[in-house]
Amino acid sequence: MALVDVAPATLRRAELHASVADPVLDTMNFLNEITHRYPQAVSFAPGRPYDGFFDVEEIFRHIRRYLDHLVEGGATAGEVRDALFQYGPTGGQIRELVADSLREDENIDVRPEAVVVTVGCQEALFLTLRALLARPEDSLLVSSPCYVGVTGAARLLGVEPTSVEESRDGFRCADLDAALVAERQRGRRPRAFYVVPDHSNPSGSTMSVEERHALLDLAAREDFLILEDSPYRLVSPGRQLPTLKALDRNRRVVHLGSYAKTLFPGARVGFAIADQVVVDEDGGQSLLADELTKIKSMVTVNTSPLSQAAVAGMLLAADGRVSQLNTRTAAYYGDAMRAILQRLDECFPEPERSALGVRWNEPAGGFFLTLDVPFAADNAALVRSAENNGVIWTPMSYFYPQGGGERSLRLSVSYLTQADIAEGIARLARFITSEAARAR
């Protein structure tokens, strides 16, 4: 047996699944590297929630509140213990609380059976894509620029999403309609359209009510599902437009839910609302949620009951009103957004702004805005920005699966202080001015 090769196994990356070479990952790694290399820079890159309102002791109180709730509901000591320690139901053990909360906060009225509790919104998205993208011709359309998690999840399944590019004013249904026609002409079958209708990541745009209705009509007419991802609504100030799911009269919307921004990211608890009816050949019926649950059993088995307990305790604390838990947070983010817009106005007054070719949108909420600049906002520009001006941002081109956004950047306002914002925008203005001069 000594003749056996004892060299360590070496794998060639080209032999691994293509998803490990997803360009999105390289760009994200690059961004992290820059952030580490320039720790003194003000960074408008990460979209992570502000953490100043988190309180460690609260976690313990939330978990206890949920356990007390079980006791009040008649659970024995053994049942309470198992609700925390054992495997739970694959579809989730807090589905009723989630459904109640959606009714309170979002006017979304679904039975608990239509809810699947997932390991964050990302798993909800992944499960939904796996269920719907079954054949080589099945296609996924995405509003673009788009969240990298959706392209990444699709590529894990060997699917390259088709971009439907936003206009300067945001998503337009007519563009999707045209894309559907083009897809069919290529022999593809559009199955789903992914969109963040409110304060989108990355652009910050919000879909109008008229476009929402038009999109729902289009989905019914052209027979596809809408995958609605809307994590920033309840942490945004003021009244929000109705979700697509609240307007959905014919079950065209799978609503992908996240508690990462509204409760806390560390729970890794999200959900899918999938009330679509699935029929099999002999007339048997189930909900799409049941089918997602089956897939989930092969990906993560179930979502941590410990995490679900913490989330449930929070929902119980506010009688399901997640919005109520977030009044302070929404005000904080609203102030940050107003501050960044004001600083941009001050740093780029008219007519200099137009002469320079700089412009930005003015989101009413969310974490992000888009800034158009008169030069290529690429990785090389990012390095100069960090090195020479001490300010970091995200190239918008990262968010276009099929190219685009070369002269735009994404600014995130979610966790910066007012002082950081003032200093960061001043630095950004100096960077932009020098780049514009350089480009001339």
Next chain:
Amino acid sequence: MALVDVAPATLRRAELHASVADPVLDTMNFLNEITHRYPQAVSFAPGRPYDGFFDVEEIFRHIRRYLDHLVEGGATAGEVRDALFQYGPTGGQIRELVADSLREDENIDVRPEAVVVTVGCQEALFLTLRALLARPEDSLLVSSPCYVGVTGAARLLGVEPTSVEESRDGFRCADLDAALVAERQRGRRPRAFYVVPDHSNPSGSTMSVEERHALLDLAAREDFLILEDSPYRLVSPGRQLPTLKALDRNRRVVHLGSYAKTLFPGARVGFAIADQVVVDEDGGQSLLADELTKIKSMVTVNTSPLSQAAVAGMLLAADGRVSQLNTRTAAYYGDAMRAILQRLDECFPEPERSALGVRWNEPAGGFFLTLDVPFAADNAALVRSAENNGVIWTPMSYFYPQGGGERSLRLSVSYLTQADIAEGIARLARFITSEAARAR
């Protein structure tokens, strides 16, 4: 726009991904249904851990212990808070503790960078399969009968695993060798072999040390990776054989780790040890763990920091010795296994046993054993067993991806009391006797 179709969306199951029609899911659903329909039956079906040693207050202590550990390591209050509330690193924030524990308990010596913390062992398995099964010709071999989670995860990726059937004495390397040849003759490229070497689920068999060495040599010679899943070792009484990973001198083993049986299922924390070197075309190197982490970022983003904190607190409580935390549990399961074997002996004495054609293996640990019976142990037989005799078991045929095990059943001993076991085996004996008479 009133002309639009307003009928609710109805999806045809045949148009969803084939994984939702995985026969494994139907059989598991059937088993659950039977369990619910006959609540008075003694059930040898579920493989869930015994919960009598769980204590709710412990959870809080474990989380606090981890947070204290961070403070002792110099973390600020903000860092401690964020370790619980924020997104954490995709590869996991307790990788060092996991690596330390593996060194203490299992003589597995890897750097923390080779560890990926996952949402249970199932996600570790899924990520590894996604990374390795890249091309249509790439194939996965599984020791059979096998855990349904591996066939299910492979089918999500469109891969049908190839069975390598265990002999009565367990896995034989020669059978795998023959299967590899057959795979290559079919134009397929074997990439990995999945096996539970210790107290296997479902059969209860354990691979000898000689077969372990032979398997490692075969993997090196034939250039495939071994996926080692071994969740029952540290909850089994007595000395365990070395893991494949501890014997692995040339990085042929990806070790898939679970804390579901050793700590608690509700954490949903597992891990992969993937220290294989991956080289890209321009000579760049990474570890397979890095590639799994990339894939994870598109499936679940990261594993709940709250769950990781609870697990870390438990590891810290025992200085990494998971085995030490499980002395009582291992004794409990050991007693249960001894009891079931003794009761079987009493209920089926020789020479009646041989005349009847009943036999079973005698696992030294784990949750499961195999019982061969002289009739088809199918769903219809299971219904008769539950209905007429008040005893439930799992048809072994559920665990053969390509057919087999028709006259065997799996008995699980993990959570039954001694009294349940005595009563259950008596009922089972009556059932088997009546079925044998019926079959004649």
